[in-house]
Amino acid sequence: MAGRIKEEDIALVRERARIDEVVGSYVTLKNAGGGSLKGLCPFHDEKSPSFNVTPARGFFYCFGCQEGGDVIDFIQKIDQITFHEAVETLAAKVGIQLRYDESGAPIQRSQSNQRPRLVEAHKVAAEYYAEQLFGAPEAMLGRQFLDKRGFDRDAAAQFGVGFSPRGGESLVAHLRGRGFTNAELLASGLCSDGQRGLYDRFRGRLMWPIRDAGGDVIGFGARRIFDDDKIEAKYLNTAETPIYKKSRVLYGVDLARREIAKGKQAVVVEGYTDVMACHLAGVQTAVATCGTSFGDDHARVLRQLLLDHDQFRGEVIFTFDGDEAGQRAALKAFSGDQAFASQTYVAVEPDGLDPCDLRLQKGDAAVRELIGRRVPLYRFVLSNVLSKYDLDRMDTRVDALRDAARLVVSIRDRSKVDAFTRELAGHLGMEVDQVRSEVHRAASRPVAAPAAPVDRGPVTVTSEAPPPPRVDLPSPRDQRFVIEWDVLKIAMQHPALVGAAFDELDDQDFTHPWLAAVRTAMAKVGGPVAAAPGEAWVVAVREAMGNDPAAAVVSALAVDPIRIDREPDESYARAHLARLQELTCLRRIADLKSKLQRTNPIDRADDYNRMFGELIALERYRTDLRAQAISGAL
Structure with missing residues (x-):
């Protein structure tokens, strides 16, 4: 149990934790103009970026799924944690010592609140x-393992490679000496509980620290190096913990994320040493999964880093061994190809060497050439499909055509289907029209996936449909509300420009x-007129809304760019206010005209004349508002 965090410390965390840096460790952000950044939303799958971040106001908002906030x-x-826990996590990142008000109601700390401590335990x-790798005599086999694979001391330091002592309790003692409790050691996954108490989970193994995109160590990959190791598995990885989810983790992402965003390329390899070899050889976009096959969440992480969009400008390159297992892996990857807008490729070394062995035997240039010789994943899979058939026989060529035609129609880029159809005809030695007819027939069938033996198990990469939008949420693209939206956007982002004139508005000016x-x-x-500078104004407005679901709109208004070719000024703001008031005036005019049409000018002459006078006044007022709007160069 702990007291509430002091409000001034929460405000300091908001100020020190730059939202563009925090979000940027998860999502590649690009300049969207108007002081706003844009990327692919980390909370739902999308093909075009609709996730906005405005550093000046410290807010984010997704116009696709309506998630937003500071x-x-x-x-x-x-991280799926509470407000209290999120403040503690950010405070740890930016070096703020939080103070607690013990006089307030105590806060129940949940398991996920351990993140700062678990991250610190992994760092230690x-x-x-x-230190053990080059300081402990028993780590000699580990040093030899690295040396035989072409990794010197500097390479080990660059990737943080280490060694876990064989004793079984040395890390437990070390962490206890640094103040960690038994509960924290167990929750971290670094230690296990036995009959004689806690013991080290990893013993006598070469250790690779696994970091998240922000650079925090959240787990380890451990390789067996001693023949008498009681655990026969070659690799032992951190189990699921509050901070480590293997389906979402990519080894090397902390080193590769900036190069992936910069070069629009991600290279997916199969192991820790392959990532090391690629980076040392100059392929600095390499990442690997950690003890599991490439899956949905891995694809989502890469898409966010690539800023993956429908222009097909990026590349995702899978490297596979040339053996049967590598071919099966390629087929699995192809079955998940639709998860990416970027083009997918495969790089396979003819001699069956992985990047680590390739670098060791043929040098750095050979690794770069391997990636440079990439071929479209489709073409690689097609070759594997056709290799199952004897193409010298007419009957099996027809079978091969039917099988491959289903592959052709599954190609995402429809503009390339005809080219691939011609390519298939060349492989089979058939007339293009015959192949095209079979492709058309395959397209009309309900099953569009290739008939190759693709594993449809849990490792298949698929894209999930985004959650339905909240139907009540107004969109800035909706013409019914666009002026209302823009006025509030100016008031939220540049309150000084609207000032006291905003007070003249009331709820009747807003139809939603x-x-x-x-x-x-x-x-x-x-x-x-009383707005505090920066994000404090946005926070104050949102807090004033309490639990009202409309509070979600505040974040959107704070991040939606003001798209003009100059800095907004008072004339720009006045023009929008005048346009909004003109729309209100038009609604009143329409209402009065309707009433006048229903009023008998003889039987109710006084009412009729009064309303007619109001109508004339409103028309004049509308004319004045229109002039103000035009003068502001809307």
Whole structure:
């Protein structure tokens, strides 16, 4: 149990934890103009980026799934932890010592609140293992293993490779000496509980620290190097913990993420030493899965780093061994090809060497050439499909055609189907029209996947449909609300530009209830004229809305770029206010005209004349508002 974090410390965390840096460790962000950054949403699958971050106001918002908030909200959502826990996580990252108000109601700490301590435990363990590699005599076999694979001391240090002592309790003692409790050691996955108490999970193994995209050590990969190791598995990986989810982790992503974003290329290899070999050879976009096959969540991580979109400009390159297992892996990857907008390729070394062995035997240039010789994944899979058939026989050629035609129609880029059809005809020695007819027939069948023996198990990469949008949420692209949206956006992002003039508005100026609720919340905290600088204004408005679902709109208004070719000024703001008031005026005019049409000018002459006078006044007012709007160069 712990007291509540002091409000001034929470405010300091918001100030120190830059949202672009925090979000940027998970998602590649590109300049979207107007002081906004954009990337692929980490909370749902999407083909075009709709996730916006505005560093000046410290907020994010996704126009696809409507998730939004500040940097604390982001950590809450991405790590699935509470507000209290997210503040502690960010404070640990930016070096803020939090203070607690013990007089308030105590906060129940959940298991996930251990993240800062578990990350710290892994950091300490990584440093300890690294020291042991070149300091402990028993680590000689580990050093020899690295040396035989072309990795010197500098390479080991670059990747943090270490050694876990064989004794069984040395790390436990070391971590206890650093103040970690038994509960924390067990939760970290670094230690296990036996009949005689806690013992080291990893013993007598070469250790690779596994880091998340932000650089925090969250797990380890451990390789067997002693013949008498009681655990026969060659590789032993960290089990699932509150901070380590193997289906979402890619080894080397901390080193590769910037190069992946910069070069629009990701190279997926099969092991830790392959990642090391690639990076040392100059292929700095290499990553690997950790003890599991490439799956849905791995694809999602890469898409976010690639800023994967429908322009087909990026590349995802899989490296596989040339043996049968490698071919099966390629087929699995092809079955998940639709998860990427980027083009997918495969790089296979003819002699069956993996990148580590290739670098050792043929040098760095050979590794770079391997990636350079990549071929489209489709073409590689097609060759494997056709290799099952005797193409010298007419009957088996027809079988091969039927099998391969289903492969052709599964190609994502429809503009290339005809080219692949011609290519298939060449492989089979058949007329193009005959092959094209079979492709058309395959396209009309309900099953579009290739008939090759693709494993459809849990490792298949598929894309999930995004969650349905919240139907009440107004969109800035919806013409019914666009002026209302823009006025609130200006008030949220540049409150000084609207100032006291904003106070003239009321809820009748906003036709959507959520936008009206935002205006009311602004008024509650003193209006734009009293707005505090930076993100404090946005936070105040959102807090004034409490649990109102309309609070989600606040984040959107804070990050949606103001798309003009100059810095917005007071004339720009006045023009929008005038346009909004003109729309309200038009609704009143329409209402009055309707009433006049229903009013008998003889029987109710006074009412008729009064409404007619109001109509004339409203028309004049509307004319004035239109002039103000035009003068502001809308």
